Amino acid sequence: MYEPVWDEDGREAGKKHQEAEQQPRISRTLEKQTVRVIASKSLQLSSYAELTALLQQPFSKFARGDPRDLIQIRPPALCSVCYNLDPYAAPQDRSGEDGTRAWAKAEYAIPPDTPVAKIKISKSAELLESAQHGCLTCAIIATSLSGVSPGWEEGESFMHLFLAPNLPLVVRLQHGSTSSLRTGKESMVDLGVLLPEGSAMNWDIEITVSEEKKPQALEIEIYKRNIAPEQSTVGDLVLGELIRDIGTATPVSQHAGSVECYKFIKTHVERCMLSHNCSSSGHLPKLPDRVIWVKAPQSETPSGIRLVESQTHGKKRAPYLTLSYCWGPVSPSTFMTDESSLETHKAGIAYTGLPPLFQDVVDLARLLGIEYVWIDRLCIVQGSSTDFARQAPKMGTIYGNATLTIAAASATSESDRILVERDLKWSTYDLKITEPSMGKLSFQVRRRSQPLGMEARGGDYGKVSTRAWIWQERMLSARTIFFTQSALKFECHAHSIWEGFGEGVTGPSWSAQLDNVTYKTWMNLVEEYTQRDITRPADRLPAMAATMRRIAKARGWSPLYGMWASAPIDSLGWHAKEWDGPGFRHLCRVHPGFYAPTWSWASVEGPVSYVNVKRMDAYDPAVADLEVTKWDAASGVITVRGRVIATEVRCEVTESPFPEEEEVGDSNPSASEEKTFDYHYNIPGLTQRGVGAMPITADVALQPWTGVINGENVSTVIRVPDGELWPEKSWSGNCLCLMVQRQTLRCLVLVLGQSRRVPGAWERIATVDGLEPTLFDLAARVVFEIA
Known part of the structure; x- marks a missing residue:
């Protein structure tokens, strides 16, 4: 075997570093990084120069098979800071006895034996120092952060690295400091917690700061670019083995109305309909009582848009879209269907008269080849308590039977569009790490669309995540596409997929909890639901009634004021969440009327917690x-x-x-x-x-x-x-x-x-x-x- 050492001394004198390209591209050369290139004897190389020439050869001209089988990289010594981004060597993030799951297993659908690592770097200065001393992987992280957040290294900070094979590397940077504390059995007894003999509890203490230009936490993803082999050199492929476990992904489109976004929606909707069992029936869905027909004959209305009643309409079954969105302030000029406009809307609705959000939904429906749209403000007669009372109990079937629900997460009202260009902060950055004589490593870097762990709590998609009625709309929908500010997200009851991830990189479905609900997961749902706002306190229970009816039918449970009579102790164990800021605040309020008995969380308006009864302690069970x-x-x-x-x-x-x-x-x-x-x-x-x-x-x-x-x-x-x-x-x-x-x-x-x-x-x-x-x-x- 021919084993030249590839380090600074072996390079040709006078070799210049390539100039860094302007953002969003980041370029860096390998410095002081000692690796060992091992070439097989079958290549019959006699000198260092011949190996260099071979590495610079285009892969398409390499006729001896996969060069990674013949030319191997022996990595440098294991870095004590970043562990060379090797998920097999780094500290493992294991699932806990309390039901917590390792980060990647909670975030993605991955095989159960996949190693999941989490590295804590108590001071970011340690990573910077390691990069300066030649650690390639520390340099990749530091350079990536500089591209997304210039000046990040100023001030005190710490970070966590989240690693798993074939997934993007996630880096979480927090400004502040961290320390740890170990508490023994005797100290925990004073807190009312009984620990096994000889055991202790380890506490991680983090003090974080939030400044105008330094957010409290920044999370980025670093992933390999999908580059066709014919565009690579032999050295590119060989060098890629240094960081073999970082997964591939694709850039996110800069415009939510792009062809790529349309294809993303259509592909996943069709795949779900063909491969999953997310719909309540395999037949064409029954149309709601009223729908907006967006492909009406122009002989009936020039815009092709009008309100129809399914009982008198020619079609009673057809695919349709539903819209989940935040209402803006209601005024006399608000576009809606009421008693005075009902007949007018049945005759025809001008496209230009629709609010911008509704126009975008019409455009999406037409692009997807779907003729009907259901929007509550247009399909329920507003101001009519009789019609609302008739339609509200049907929400379960209206959303459950829809072909797709459009969740307008990037809109704050019907006046905002969702088919818009995305903010530059969500841009994708190209990162190239180059060794001029050997090859290059190509990565891409971007901000994460959602912080790790947020998906398990329902996600944070903007204002739609703050509204109680939308909680139920998402829960009941068979398929939902979220138009967030950063990317599209598709969710059905089988899985969820973010735009920009590689094929097969899917995550769990939050809405699937409805299919496999337990008393414990119901507590989680109530906690998330009660943090959401609702305009009328009297609607708090009606806004989840269809969800509870579906669970009751599937599980045989008895619903009672937002709780379950079949789980009395767990149901009663809620408590009002407490203010964690200075001074004192009650976060829950008394309702203006009687909406539920005092033993129910629905008797108050505000966030509640079930942490006291969800506490799992196998050694000392409740x-x-x-x-x-x-x-x-x-x-x-x-x-x-x-x-x-x-x-x-x-x-x-x-x-x-x-x-x-x-x-x-x-x-x-x-x-x-x-x-x-x-x-x-x-x-x-x-x-x-x-x-x-x-x-x-x-x-x-x-x-x-x-x-x-x-x-x-x-x-x-x-x-x-x-x-x-x-x-x-x-x-x-x-x-x-x-x-x-x-x-x-x-x-x-x-x-x-x-x-x-x-x-x-x-x-x-x-x-x-x-x-x-x-x-x-x-x-x-x-x-x-x-x-």
Whole structure:
């Protein structure tokens, strides 16, 4: 074997580096990188010069097979910073016992035995120093970041590298610092967590900053370019073995209305319809009661667009599109179908009279060869409670039977277009790493369309990800194409695919949770759903009713106020999410009317969490201590049997040093216009701020109440009714603590006050997670009602 060492000393003197091309191309030469080129004796090379000439030869003229079998690269020593981007040698990101999955297995559909690596670089300066000392792979990362975010290396930062074979390399850069902490068994006991003997918990602590020109986190993808072999030299192919595990991908189109985007949509819709079972029926779908006909004969209307009613229309079954979008502000000039325009729209709709978003949807339908479109604002008679009541229960079939749902993720209202040119920040950059005597490595770099881990939580596609009705529309649709600001995303119930990824690089489908829903995944869905906005609080349950009906039909579960009667303990274990900023904010609000009983998360408006009951601990599992003996759907009253402690809630009210922020949680009203207050709730003898168990988490703002219920004088604690002022002075009031489930050192408790709506019953006001279960050992089990 002929083994010349390819390093700086072996290069010809005076060799010049190639000039860097202007962005979006980035060029760099190999410097101080020691690799070993090993040529087979069968090549009959006698000198270094002959090997150099062979490496520069076009691959199309190499007649001896695959040059990578005859000329091999022996990589340099393993870099302690980037591990040479080798997913087999780098630290593995393993799935956890708590159900968490390795990053690539959660993000993509990959074989179960695929190695998945995650490298933490505590200081980005370490990577820069490694690159300066000759590490090729560290240099690739540093150069890629410079192309996407010039000046990224200024200031303190850290990063994570995410590696898996045949996938793009993901680099996450965060400005700030990081450290770690190891907590032993004894320290965790103080927190109410029981660990196995000899074990400990490792905590990663990250302090991040966000500046105007330095976002808190930047994620980029680095991938190989798809280059035809005839365009490569022998050296290009051989050199590519240095980084063999980085996958290939394709650039994203710069315009969402390009031919490439149209082909992407058509290809994946047709493939799904032929290969998957995502539709509810294999037959042509039944058209909704009203649809927009976008290929009407011009003899009927010059634009070819009119509203038709399927009962009187010639076709009752045909492919159709649905639109999922955010409504803009409604005004007298808003384009919609109401009682006054219904007959006019049935006669014909001018293309130029449609809002820009609706025009784009018409264009897409025509390009895809689909004649009918369903848009709620045009196909439901607005202002008619009768028509809405008739159409709302049909949402499941309207979206479920559609050939495709267009999710206008890049639009904020019907006034925005989706077939537009994309912002330059989503541009793709070419990266070339060149060794003049040998060959080049060609990569492309771009920002990630979605941060890692975001897809599992439903994704962040702009304003459409903030609306409650759209949550259901996505859940019920058989196929959805998302027009995001950065790229298209296709999702059906079999998988999801982002524009710009290589063939076969697919991910899981968020909407497929509906097909395989469990009580735990339902909790995840509720958490995501309650963070979304809804214009009318009364619509919170109707906006998910069709989803619950589909689950009930498939699973045989009994839906009850957004929860499941067949999983009482898990259903009851929600708590209001807490404000994590300065001062105090209630993130949940009381509804202006009665929409659900207090034991349901739907009784409040705002984000809730099920983290207390989703906690998985194989060593110390949670055990239900409460029994729900009866559910009364009509009255919203449940009958329970459990251990209770009669006690009181105390609230410490202090003037807040932080001014009230607009549109953050509840409005924190007070009698004094210039003052705001912080509220800290606790139960004397059971909870105490900063020591032992966590303080109680109030569902909404609370207040003491004294009055007569059913002929008896009552002193209790209630939720502050909508529109009433919050207390400005500290107070206390009587309550009950009801244990729901327990572990060895901690238990989950509901805090209850007496009900004014249902005499003799109790109402939920708060939760406590972390009380010692022994506090309830002497408590009697009693039967009572919660309304």
